[in-house]
Amino acid sequence: MKKKIGIALGSGGAKGYAHLGVLKVLEKNRIPIDYMSGASSGAIVASLYSLYGNIKKVERILTDFHKVRSLIDFSFRGGIFKGEKVFNFFDDIFQGKTFKDLKIPVCIIATDYISGKEVRIKKGSVAFALRASIAVPFVLELVRYKNKELADGGLSSPVPIRALKEMGADITIGVRIEDRFDFNRKNVYSIIERAFTILQHNLSEYELSEADILLDPEFEGYGFLGIHKVIKGEIEDAIKEGERVAKKEIKNIKELIIADKVSGIYKL
Amino acid sequence: MKKKIVLLGVVIFLSTCFFICKNERFIEQGYSFEAPQDWEKTYETGVLTFLKGDDYIFFMKEELKGRSDSQYVDYIKAQIESSSESTEILEEKREGRFYVFYTRILQDEDNFIVGTALIKGLNDMYFVVSLKTYETTFENTKPVFEKVYKTFKLR
Numbered sequence: 001m002k003k004k005i006g007i008a009l010g011s012g013g014a015k016g017y018a019h020l021g022v023l024k025v026l027e028k029n030r031i032p033i034d035y036m037s038g039a040s041s042g043a044i045v046a047s048l049y050s051l052y053g054n055i056k057k058v059e060r061i062l063t064d065f066h067k068v069r070s071l072i073d074f075s076f077r078g079g080i081f082k083g084e085k086v087f088n089f090f091d092d093i094f095q096g097k098t099f100k101d102l103k104i105p106v107c108i109i110a111t112d113y114i115s116g117k118e119v120r121i122k123k124g125s126v127a128f129a130l131r132a133s134i135a136v137p138f139v140l141e142l143v144r145y146k147n148k149e150l151a152d153g154g155l156s157s158p159v160p161i162r163a164l165k166e167m168g169a170d171i172t173i174g175v176r177i178e179d180r181f182d183f184n185r186k187n188v189y190s191i192i193e194r195a196f197t198i199l200q201h202n203l204s205e206y207e208l209s210e211a212d213i214l215l216d217p218e219f220e221g222y223g224f225l226g227i228h229k230v231i232k233g234e235i236e237d238a239i240k241e242g243e244r245v246a247k248k249e250i251k252n253i254k255e256l257i258i259a260d261k262v263s264g265i266y267k268l
Numbered sequence: 269m270k271k272k273i274v275l276l277g278v279v280i281f282l283s284t285c286f287f288i289c290k291n292e293r294f295i296e297q298g299y300s301f302e303a304p305q306d307w308e309k310t311y312e313t314g315v316l317t318f319l320k321g322d323d324y325i326f327f328m329k330e331e332l333k334g335r336s337d338s339q340y341v342d343y344i345k346a347q348i349e350s351s352s353e354s355t356e357i358l359e360e361k362r363e364g365r366f367y368v369f370y371t372r373i374l375q376d377e378d379n380f381i382v383g384t385a386l387i388k389g390l391n392d393m394y395f396v397v398s399l400k401t402y403e404t405t406f407e408n409t410k411p412v413f414e415k416v417y418k419t420f421k422l423r
Contacts, residue, residue, distance in 0.1 A: 254314050263347040266400060267352075
């Protein structure tokens, strides 16, 4: 039996553009991906990639900044943005597709804001799951689903390695993109934001202890969400950083694939 | 006469140098072979590999661990088969020291040809030289592969 490879794309707002760089390198090196999981921006990249199976197409969609900027719809209820335009954007792309229609099995992570538990979404509407997974409290309105209030997946499983293992992955690659290097004590907001990222970092450390490969890009000037970077269209450095860390680990990834199965090398 | 002999010696020496430089032998632990020219050497795959574009030739050595020769051939065939959606053996032959076969495989809607040459080593060792190439580039890569495995020598 061929070893199954899974990749978990972490949450971290605009830093998620680094996932494009990682997938570019894996695609170029013909690393077969059998399972994907993602939280928040990681969920967006994972689901788009599994829809098209082609990183160039995903990059074209996510770097259409004119379109991305048009997704802002202010709200005065449970978040700064309503998120309706975001949902419509995803719905236009996925056109009602469900998880069954994707080329690579994907698990999208959201968090039940009532129980605080991780919610692994693997069936139903992909657009709906994505809208839930990116619902950062205070930024986007939460998503009501049955008796749950769904919020950003990064709150419960920032780099969903355990979800990959549950799906059947033998080899797991985790891409962590949360903010860790940008602390400027500017105001109360920055202090609260820092507390959140410390919690998230420790949570991802716990999950990543089970990963076979960790890709850990470093960012400057993004902060917690980095929406300003997307609005300005300045995300090329994140893509390059994703490529850099993936290239650095590519030899180790290939060694893992062929560790005890010769078939892996014929698959490259 | 003496001058002619010296001149002939120089010519032979230069020809030998030229021949050695042109056909660089690659020496690994346990074997050597004539390295394919213009192919990039790498260990990125985890084993010694020569790459040219998307085509590659790689080398493996394994212990038989109680398997017979034919069982080892079957094992390699099974590994190739499990790496792909479908396989078809195109050619299979014994060629002196080598057991050679070519397989067409389908991976992610692309057709590839895998060429495999197996050589029995000393004691319990078996050496595998493999080519993986797109079906469309096979005509160009086959002669390179043949040259590599035919110059393969145990050391």
